[in-house]
Amino acid sequence: MNCFPCFSSHKSKNSSSKNETNQNDEHDFRPPVATTKHIEERETEQLPVKTFNFRELATATKNFRQECLLGEGGYGRVYKGTLQSTGQLVAVKQFDKHGIHGSKEFQAEVLSLAKLEHPNLVKLIGYCADGDQRLLVFEYVSGGSLQDHLYEQKPSQKPMNWITRMKIAFGAAQGLDYLHDKVNPPVIYRDLKASNILLDDEFYPKLCDFGLHNLEPGTGDSLFLSSRVMDTYGYSAPEYTRGDELTVKSDVYSFGVVLLELITGRRAVDTTKPNDEQNLVAWAQPIFRDPKRYPDMADPLLRRNFSERGLNQAVAITSMCLQEEPTARPLISDVMVALSFLSMSTEDGIPTAVPILSFRDKSMSIALSRHGSCSVTPFSLPRKEDDNASSVSSESEDEDEEELRKSKKKQEEEKPATCYDDESDSDFEKGQEEKHSQLEKPGSSSSSSDSGSERIRRSTDETNVTAQSLKIKYSYSSEEDDDERLSSKSSFKSDEEITSFRYDCDRDHDDSTMNTSRGINSLAHDDDDDDEEEEEENHETHLEHIHSSKSEVQSVSSDSDEDDKEKNPETQFEHTHSSKSEIRRVYSDSDEDDKEKNHETQLEHTQSTKSEVQSLFSDDDAGQGSGGSFLHRFEPEKEEHISSSDED
Ligand SMILES: Nc1ncnc2c1ncn2[C@@H]1O[C@H](COP(=O)(O)OP(=O)(O)OP(=O)(O)O)[C@@H](O)[C@H]1O
Numbered sequence: 001m002n003c004f005p006c007f008s009s010h011k012s013k014n015s016s017s018k019n020e021t022n023q024n025d026e027h028d029f030r031p032p033v034a035t036t037k038h039i040e041e042r043e044t045e046q047l048p049v050k051t052f053n054f055r056e057l058a059t060a061t062k063n064f065r066q067e068c069l070l071g072e073g074g075y076g077r078v079y080k081g082t083l084q085s086t087g088q089l090v091a092v093k094q095f096d097k098h099g100i101h102g103s104k105e106f107q108a109e110v111l112s113l114a115k116l117e118h119p120n121l122v123k124l125i126g127y128c129a130d131g132d133q134r135l136l137v138f139e140y141v142s143g144g145s146l147q148d149h150l151y152e153q154k155p156s157q158k159p160m161n162w163i164t165r166m167k168i169a170f171g172a173a174q175g176l177d178y179l180h181d182k183v184n185p186p187v188i189y190r191d192l193k194a195s196n197i198l199l200d201d202e203f204y205p206k207l208c209d210f211g212l213h214n215l216e217p218g219t220g221d222s223l224f225l226s227s228r229v230m231d232t233y234g235y236s237a238p239e240y241t242r243g244d245e246l247t248v249k250s251d252v253y254s255f256g257v258v259l260l261e262l263i264t265g266r267r268a269v270d271t272t273k274p275n276d277e278q279n280l281v282a283w284a285q286p287i288f289r290d291p292k293r294y295p296d297m298a299d300p301l302l303r304r305n306f307s308e309r310g311l312n313q314a315v316a317i318t319s320m321c322l323q324e325e326p327t328a329r330p331l332i333s334d335v336m337v338a339l340s341f342l343s344m345s346t347e348d349g350i351p352t353a354v355p356i357l358s359f360r361d362k363s364m365s366i367a368l369s370r371h372g373s374c375s376v377t378p379f380s381l382p383r384k385e386d387d388n389a390s391s392v393s394s395e396s397e398d399e400d401e402e403e404l405r406k407s408k409k410k411q412e413e414e415k416p417a418t419c420y421d422d423e424s425d426s427d428f429e430k431g432q433e434e435k436h437s438q439l440e441k442p443g444s445s446s447s448s449s450d451s452g453s454e455r456i457r458r459s460t461d462e463t464n465v466t467a468q469s470l471k472i473k474y475s476y477s478s479e480e481d482d483d484e485r486l487s488s489k490s491s492f493k494s495d496e497e498i499t500s501f502r503y504d505c506d507r508d509h510d511d512s513t514m515n516t517s518r519g520i521n522s523l524a525h526d527d528d529d530d531d532e533e534e535e536e537e538n539h540e541t542h543l544e545h546i547h548s549s550k551s552e553v554q555s556v557s558s559d560s561d562e563d564d565k566e567k568n569p570e571t572q573f574e575h576t577h578s579s580k581s582e583i584r585r586v587y588s589d590s591d592e593d594d595k596e597k598n599h600e601t602q603l604e605h606t607q608s609t610k611s612e613v614q615s616l617f618s619d620d621d622a623g624q625g626s627g628g629s630f631l632h633r634f635e636p637e638k639e640e641h642i643s644s645s646d647e648d
Pocket of ligand 1: 075091
């Protein structure tokens with residue numbers, strides 16, 4: 001008996017008796033040698049992954065018939081199949097035979113792949129290693145790839161609308177965030193591209209081909225390598241071409257290319273275009289520096305049905321992801337948070353503004369605050385002649401702050417009118433909303449009925465809960481907490497203030513508090529112009545605090561327990577928001593007036609602009625304070641919609 005029956009056949013490639021043995025041993029996880037149990041094998045017993053024999057997969061795919069062929073990629077061919085035993089639809093990836101890995105090696109990779117489970121990753125169902133055959137069996141994703149939907153649409157299909165595109169980007173970012181931040185050690189995808197983002201019938205995105213890098217044939221196989229390089233050309237980060245080591249930030253670059261494709265509807269590489277437009281990133285770089293041209297860069301199929309702010313912020317995120325210098329690129333977790341807001345479709349169709357408090361990395365906050373409304377200070381990509389410009393460097397902080405202030409002022413002057421017109425809002429959207437709401441339900445799972453996977457998925461959901469679901473707790477941590485909070489290997493933090501957030505999926509949270517009426521809330525005690533002037537002054541003061549070294553991280557929240565406060569000068573905001581763009585901040589207070597005043601000012605300042613994110617803030621109500629929490633609502637400013645009516 002063999003723990004991995006498919007791995008047992010070293011002797012004969014075509015041995016039918018072996019196949020019979022395999023068939024008999026199917027799904028048998030007993031160890032090959034009764035006395036020895038390897039760690040991997042013990043782990044396999046608990047993993048929700050099946051072994052298949054070759055015959056079973058041949059049956060499933062009608063003997064790998066051409067009509068079942070879904071396509072051929074760098075690793076080999078992919079067939080659609082139906083498992084006879086369960087009737088489940090699957091995608092069977094048959095690896096090219098040249099340069100295949102030994103069964104042990106393959107087994108080890110399967111083991112690590114099987115551990116990766118997230119709703120935005122294509123689920124591995126099983127594998128087969130039989131003779132020289134190496135196959136992986138994945139869940140079948142019915143809607144085709146993002147590449148198909150962007151570029152190879154059937155005439156009957158509607159182009160994807162803006163919100164759907166942002167939701168796809170958001171889902172893909174969630175999948176990537178899982179690989180980078182929730183898995184230990186982190187998994188570098190290396191192969192993120194539009195053809196590897198599969199969509200189900202409701203346009204819910206799932207990443208495929210993750211973690212397969214180690215299954216690539218040996219490096220001696222130049223044919224294989226050249227085809228892989230060709231496939232990823234246009235998505236690869238500059239460090240890849242330089243031959244430098246790839247990091248999670250290389251994936252962020254590739255993600256930026258995908259985001260750019262979603263925004264522009266242009267392929268990463270398109271040899272049918274004029275020379276200067278063939279490489280999408282090279283074409284887009286000059287436009288990134290000129291926000292007036294952003295609307296022209298958007299996919300014509302969108303017919304300008306998007307909000308200008310949404311477009312501006314999406315382009316700002318994209319340009320950050322595409323920075324030459326890996327460390328200047330944002331963390332995918334920050335990208336994910338930003339996209340969670342941009343992908344919200346609200347009752348009135350206005351995408352929710354991104355609260356700039358949301359990010360681990362200040363540079364993302366700054367970039368987005370510059371694109372908070374119709375008229376903004378341009379977000380500049382680093383220029384080559386400027387050595388220090390590859391990131392939002394400490395030297396440029398003063399300028400940044402100045403720009404933030406100007407931007408805020410300008411935004412307050414311009415009160416743009418609504419709106420976002422999502423005329424092509426489709427059933428897909430509804431499906432997406434349902435998916436999100438399913439994730440919100442405690443214990444809900446997207447599709448798997450497998451109890452093992454159910455368990456893993458639930459824990460995954462809990463750590464990856466989206467900004468659209470439940471509650472986000474933002475923490476400004478003290479130095480002593482930094483290591484713990486930013487223990488992620490993928491966190492490239494500067495020596496600036498450590499701003500971290502954590503998702504807190506509090507299942508017990510009373511959702512009823514999330515669904516009170518909407519309405520723009522003005523800053524409490526800030527209704528007249530005089531107060532605003534004062535506030536402005538305070539903002540300036542507090543910028544210094546916000547951008548101070550991490551050892552000087554300011555405590556923003558008041559805490560009734562003085563000792564606790566000293567031990568943990570941590571500021572905690574709990575931002576709770578629903579898909580209806582409500583964000584409420586829970587704030588505890590009971591403390592000294594001065595401190596509260598500072599807190600208030602700082603809070604207000606870090607929102608960057610009242611017009612972008614408005615908070616209700618009051619601390620003089622002892623009753624509410626003692627109640628432990630106080631709600632602060634963020635409300636997107638109405639904004640100008642780039643009307644399509646004329647162009648159309
Ligand atoms: N789980 C799946 N469900 C449905 N279709 C799939 C699945 N996995 C792959 N496919 C489809 O099979 C085809 C081949 O996929 P594959 O991943 O091998 O190639 P690729 O993505 O085009 O290239 P590369 O291997 O370089 O990433 C693609 O059309 C892909 O959409």
